[in-house]
Amino acid sequence: MTNFTLVDTKKAAEILGISPNTLKKYRMIGGGPEFLKFNRTVRYNIVDLQNWASRRKFNSTADYRLAGN
DSSP states (O other), X not given: OOOOOEEOHHHHHHHHTSOHHHHHHHHHHSOSOOOEEXXXXXXXXXXXXXXXXXXXXXXXXXXXXXXXX
């Protein structure tokens, strides 16, 4: 069974080590972790946060640029 633990924006930002405002910006412009929306309530699945973070691993700044970031 897939882990389906949901957290709010504040906790998601804490897990990722970024600000809640950064997550809000990603929701508007794209490029951030997937999220779920229930009316006005936003939640993040911890597995989605981990997957998003793992896709952002690079060995050098050159690798980062080559990935189109």
